Amino acid sequence: SAVISQKPSRDICQRGTSLTIQCQVDSQVTMMFWYRQQPGQSLTLIATANQGSEATYESGFVIDKFPISRPNLTFSTLTVSNMSPEDSSIYLCSAELPNYGYTFGSGTRLTVV
Amino acid sequence: GNSVTQMEGPVTLSEEAFLTINCTYTATGYPSLFWYVQYPGEGLQLLLKATKADDKGSNKGFEATYRKETTSFHLEKGSVQVSDSAVYFCALRVQGAQKLVFGQGTRLTINP
Numbered sequence: 758s759a760v761i762s763q764k765p766s767r768d769i770c771q772r773g774t775s776l777t778i779q780c781q782v783d784s785q786v787t788m789m790f791w792y793r794q795q796p797g798q799s800l801t802l803i804a805t806a807n808q809g810s811e812a813t814y815e816s817g818f819v820i821d822k823f824p825i826s827r828p829n830l831t832f833s834t835l836t837v838s839n840m841s842p843e844d845s846s847i848y849l850c851s852a853e854l855p856n857y858g859y860t861f862g863s864g865t866r867l868t869v870v
Numbered sequence: 871g872n873s874v875t876q877m878e879g880p881v882t883l884s885e886e887a888f889l890t891i892n893c894t895y896t897a898t899g900y901p902s903l904f905w906y907v908q909y910p911g912e913g914l915q916l917l918l919k920a921t922k923a924d925d926k927g928s929n930k931g932f933e934a935t936y937r938k939e940t941t942s943f944h945l946e947k948g949s950v951q952v953s954d955s956a957v958y959f960c961a962l963r964v965q966g967a968q969k970l971v972f973g974q975g976t977r978l979t980i981n982p
Contacts (some may be wrong), residue, residue, distance in 0.1 A: 790968075798974070799972045799974045799975050800914075800972045801972075802969050805968065805969060849914065851914075853968070857916075858919065860916070861914040861915075863912060864912075864913040
């Protein structure tokens with residue numbers, strides 16, 4: 758079955774530091790998506806990452822805080838920069854995969870202390 | 871704008887009870903509609919989907935029918951099990967767009 762792998766699965770970080778989350782898709786996709794799920798909340802789209810161009814950010818999210826890389830058609834990273842406790846969330850990547858539809862990684866559970 | 875509204879949770883039922891989780895939407899054009907499930911400690915899994923009016927999505931005993939006249943996509947299951955305990959998200963994708971718009975999620979707990 759098609760897989761989207763994320764790592765790390767969880768981390769506890771000190772405020773002021775940065776964490777980079779990796780997302781690997783087992784087939785080539787044009788777009789990859791990064792979502793945030795704050796505790797007890799729904800999913801909010803952070804940005805859409807296209808290979809070969811800058812990511813497109815949703816209202817309320819900026820590149821300086823959430824820089825994204827998309828070096829090829831199967832891989833993307835999201836960095837959460839200068840973290841504060843308010844950044845404690847689950848971060849999920851996703852992509853639309855042939856024959857599987859819109860699929861999500863298992864998420865990265867981030868706690869900032 | 872495009873939005874999804876779900877039944878307020880949490881919902882607690884006994885095993886073998888009938889389940890309905892309401893979902894209504896606002897969208898331009900003809901969106902595709904989805905139900906996702908998130909089991910404790912896991913990511914989201916697609917449960918079922920429907921891409922046009924009157925389509926019925928079904929999976930694992932769950933069903934939802936795309937009702938354009940009422941802009942709804944209610945999730946139903948005739949007899950729930952303890953293993954159905956999870957958070958359920960209704961979502962839409964507007965025609966021609968790539969991203970999903972999610973409802974707020976409904977936490978379901980099934981007691982034995």
